[in-house]
Amino acid sequence: MSIDVEDYFHVSVFDGIVPRHLWERMESRVVANTTRLLDIFEEFGVRSTFFVLGWVAERYPELVRTIANRGHEVASHGYAHRLIYDQTPAAFRSDVRRAKQLLEDASGRQVLGYRAPSYSITPRSLWALDVLLEQGYEYDASIFPIRHDRYGIPVSARHPYAIPRSRGALIEVPGSTTRLGPLNLPIAGGGYFRILPYWWTRWGIERVNRQEGRPAVFYLHPWEIDPEQPRLRAGRLGEFRHYRNLRRTELRLRQLLTDFRFETVGAIAANTRVAVPQAEPVGFPLPYSW
Numbered sequence: 001m002s003i004d005v006e007d008y009f010h011v012s013v014f015d016g017i018v019p020r021h022l023w024e025r026m027e028s029r030v031v032a033n034t035t036r037l038l039d040i041f042e043e044f045g046v047r048s049t050f051f052v053l054g055w056v057a058e059r060y061p062e063l064v065r066t067i068a069n070r071g072h073e074v075a076s077h078g079y080a081h082r083l084i085y086d087q088t089p090a091a092f093r094s095d096v097r098r099a100k101q102l103l104e105d106a107s108g109r110q111v112l113g114y115r116a117p118s119y120s121i122t123p124r125s126l127w128a129l130d131v132l133l134e135q136g137y138e139y140d141a142s143i144f145p146i147r148h149d150r151y152g153i154p155v156s157a158r159h160p161y162a163i164p165r166s167r168g169a170l171i172e173v174p175g176s177t178t179r180l181g182p183l184n185l186p187i188a189g190g191g192y193f194r195i196l197p198y199w200w201t202r203w204g205i206e207r208v209n210r211q212e213g214r215p216a217v218f219y220l221h222p223w224e225i226d227p228e229q230p231r232l233r234a235g236r237l238g239e240f241r242h243y244r245n246l247r248r249t250e251l252r253l254r255q256l257l258t259d260f261r262f263e264t265v266g267a268i269a270a271n272t273r274v275a276v277p278q279a280e281p282v283g284f285p286l287p288y289s290w
């Protein structure tokens, strides 16, 4: 289970509509929405990973402390929610370093995991893996093995694996997909969870658990359970992706937590590290160099 902790106006769909210098002036709803998620998880006895945006941690350090104190894993969603492939390696380095520092100061724990804004580690930005290792991250959850207009490496592995780099191995924990013919289809989280009917997610996770014997990685954002958030204009596709079924999402989440058991992403990454030498080939063929 994972939550990307950001406000509704941080979403990449609103880049250019709510420029960064206006973030301060927007009505913030992230603390209330994240607290509601914490209450739901407590009700179901679920531990989750919260990939918190550094910008949020800087303004609401007590929220980060609360997440950690309530038994969850605090991980990093970077500082400023910039797509990685739009940044230089130097800018990305300072973004992830700043986020890690803020999150560790606020939580009092070590931060080992990272998830990129909009899954933006793609063939264009694989250098980011080296920067993450250099900055002390041990796992990443940013490579989605699907085709999408903004992200994805469709040929990459569908289950957690180690990526060998010159500095060591980074554990990659991809978002979950199910395989249908030649396609990897996303099954677990975000817009796919809200927009498609609930049975799709349940069927997909069952398939991954039962047929493949692997855990599924689910993700959601605090704003996805907030139908009262202010409406922003983002064009037809953007608005469909952001606002569809907000009213139904909390109920669906409760159903999901009834149907499956969940752990933190860090726990999956730790198991992957142990399992890799015996079970999994670390190198797999890709049409470009890692």
Ligand SMILES: [Zn+2]
Pocket (backbone or CB within 6 Å): 004, 006, 011, 077, 081, 116, 117, 118
């Ligand atoms: Zn995000």
